[in-house]
Amino acid sequence: MINDSKILVIIPAYNEKDSIERTLADLLAFKEEKRFRNLDICVINDGSEDNTATIVKGMNVILVDLPVNLGIGGAVQTGYKYAYTYGYDLAIQFDADGQHRSSELEKIINPVLHNEWDMCIGGRFVEKTSYRGSLQRRLGIYYFEKIIQLLTGVRVTDATSGFRCINKKVIKLFAKDYPKDYPEPEVIMLLNKRGLKIKEVSVEMSSREMGKSSITPFRSIYYMLKVSLSILIRKIEKGES
């Protein structure tokens, strides 16, 4: 039963004092309403300078407080390590800024629930959704769709989406090895190399409420080059399958 699975919702948070309370309240309401008995919410405080941690401590969720900022890769991996340590069946990555919606969670949980798939990504572009990103962003995402398809044969229309659910096998893998910079596109190659199955489903997301994206226009090309190189290196990586 979907409601009995031991699920960990991992929320990496860096200076999210303006949105974290709302995001957590929304998730707690979802848990209550859908009666997910064994669902835990785990906020990874990535060395926030604001009072994010204080806000989180006042709510009925788990807080993992990193002493220094590690970045998105390091923070999320900490969540996967936690999930592995405490034997969770499924782990979900969920943004603190309000872009991800709890109403869409079941869409990414169901494909992975019975190990039909190893990872399920919630994409904004599989079908037409209400999401409107900047042209530069969408070009970048399209670029990744093509390069990943070229190198793996897997078609992922929204490779940068952090809204994803993984099973126990992948939790164990990520706890040991997870990319430190811009991990989302790279892990698709990581999983593909080990013959693990990735599914993408269509989800709705909100546009960023508060705060700014960490990818500025100037850094876009550098970011795309770096991630492309990382994906290539993962492809030729010496690994056990």
Place this chain on the structure above:
Amino acid sequence: MIYYVSFGIVLLLFLALIAFLRKGIIETKYSLIWIFIFVVMAILSLSQKLLEKISSLMGVYYAPSILFLFGILFLIILVFDLTRRVSKLYKLLYTLIQDYAILKSELERERKR
């Protein structure tokens, strides 16, 4: 002759870099600057004409000196960048050590209760 030796060395180092990246011995982000250096040095080594053009522009008589110049400049930039990275790691480690000690002390306090 020096051009071929130079290119040969750059090629060998490039292959070594790929091997290390494959095994995970070197982090991908550190390799970007190395790849840039190897590509530039390889181009300079292969094109005698280009090197002679640059050397005449700079008023240098012996063209291969430019290979040395670029090599040394790149090394300086690289070492400077490494110094920056080491400083950052030092700060991280320092914080980690101190926070660990405080955590241990909190754990001991809990045990004594």
